[in-house]
Amino acid sequence: xxxxxxxxxxxxxxxxxxxxxxxxxxxxxxxxxxxxxxxxxxxxxxxxxxxxxxxxxxxxxxxxxxxxxxxxxxxxxxxxxxxxxxxxxxxxxxxxxxxxxxxxxxxxxxxxxxxxxxxxxxxxxxxxxxxxxxxxxxxxxxxxxxxxxxxxxxxxxxxxxxxxxxxxxxxxxxxxxxxxxxxxxxxxxxxxxxxxxxxxxxxxxxxxxxxxxxxxxxxxxxxxxxxxxxxxxxxxxxxxxxxxxxxxxxxxxxx
Numbered sequence: 001x002x003x004x005x006x007x008x009x010x011x012x013x014x015x016x017x018x019x020x021x022x023x024x025x026x027x028x029x030x031x032x033x034x035x036x037x038x039x040x041x042x043x044x045x046x047x048x049x050x051x052x053x054x055x056x057x058x059x060x061x062x063x064x065x066x067x068x069x070x071x072x073x074x075x076x077x078x079x080x081x082x083x084x085x086x087x088x089x090x091x092x093x094x095x096x097x098x099x100x101x102x103x104x105x106x107x108x109x110x111x112x113x114x115x116x117x118x119x120x121x122x123x124x125x126x127x128x129x130x131x132x133x134x135x136x137x138x139x140x141x142x143x144x145x146x147x148x149x150x151x152x153x154x155x156x157x158x159x160x161x162x163x164x165x166x167x168x169x170x171x172x173x174x175x176x177x178x179x180x181x182x183x184x185x186x187x188x189x190x191x192x193x194x195x196x197x198x199x200x201x202x203x204x205x206x207x208x209x210x211x212x213x214x215x216x217x218x219x220x221x222x223x224x225x226x227x228x229x230x231x232x233x234x235x236x237x238x239x240x241x242x243x244x245x246x247x248x249x250x251x252x253x254x255x
Contacts, residue, residue: 084122087146091124094240098142099123099198106192107207113192121218123196125204129235137204138223138234143216146242152251153217154243156180160228161252173221176228177211180252184211184221 088098102120106113125139126132144153164179166172174184186194195207211221226233 082143082146084142087124087142088122090146090242091142095129095235096124096126096145096240099125099139099200099203101196101198101208103186103194104197104207105186105194107195107197108191108193121196123208123218126235126237126240127204129232131236132232132234136233137220138237139204139208139210139220140223140237141210141218144218145237145240147217148242150243150245150248151217152181152213152215153211153219154237154241155248155251156182156211156213156224157219157227157237158241158245158248159250159252160230161250162254163225163228173209173211173225176225177221180211180213180224182211182213182221184209 091098100120100122103117105115105117122142123139124142124145125137127137128134132138140153144151147154161176161180163172163176166175171184177184186192195209197207209221210218211224212218220233223233223237227237
């Protein structure tokens with residue numbers, strides 16, 4: 001019996017044993033394509049399984065490529081679209097100064113016990129703006145200043161949420177920041193303290209305290225507190241912020 005007929009006979013027998021239908025390929029196809037690389041030198045059954053495996057891998061690769069193409073850029077990847085140079089130019093154009101600051105833990109401790117943390121950022125700092133008290137400053141991160149979308153920091157500034165009750169001796173700006181859902185103290189309440197330090201020459205303040213909101217936006221904590229009481233520090237950020245709205249949403253509790 002010729003070899004290809006013998007193979008066809010074996011495949012015919014496999015049908016009666018309820019083997020998977022994917023195995024029922026014509027034996028003549030296997031024999032006529034033995035020179036193809038994926039099945040070269042393989043028995044008919046192994047050649048069939050090899051072909052099926054290649055098909056499955058190809059489909060998986062196509063599905064993965066389509067999924068990657070359709071996935072929107074969100075979260076951390078979206079932050080890569082921030083144009084730091086454009087934000088810095090915007091700050092300077094509106095009368096601010098760009099200042100680089102680094103978070104440092106333990107500023108109340110000896111120098112050798114202080115810890116310089118990661119996450120340094122650039123800020124836009126204003127002083128001497130129209131309507132501001134002389135000699136006062138306000139600082140805001142470049143990302144927050146340059147965002148065309150609302151951030152929690154800009155909304156806290158624009159909507160002037162009321163001050164919470166503070167009958168103790170706690171820092172009013174820290175109390176309000178925490179009340180609004182922000183973070184003020186480094187590592188919670190620690191005796192070492194902490195803040196954002198700059199080594200730039202002649203800074204307004206060497207150390208600044210910011211209210212850091214859950215969306216990552218940052219603004220001078222005292223700037224929020226004073227503005228909520230209709231006092232302008234450094235400059236009025238209302239017309240300077242890139243986000244502009246005649247009716248910004250009120251997302252904070254009214255006291």
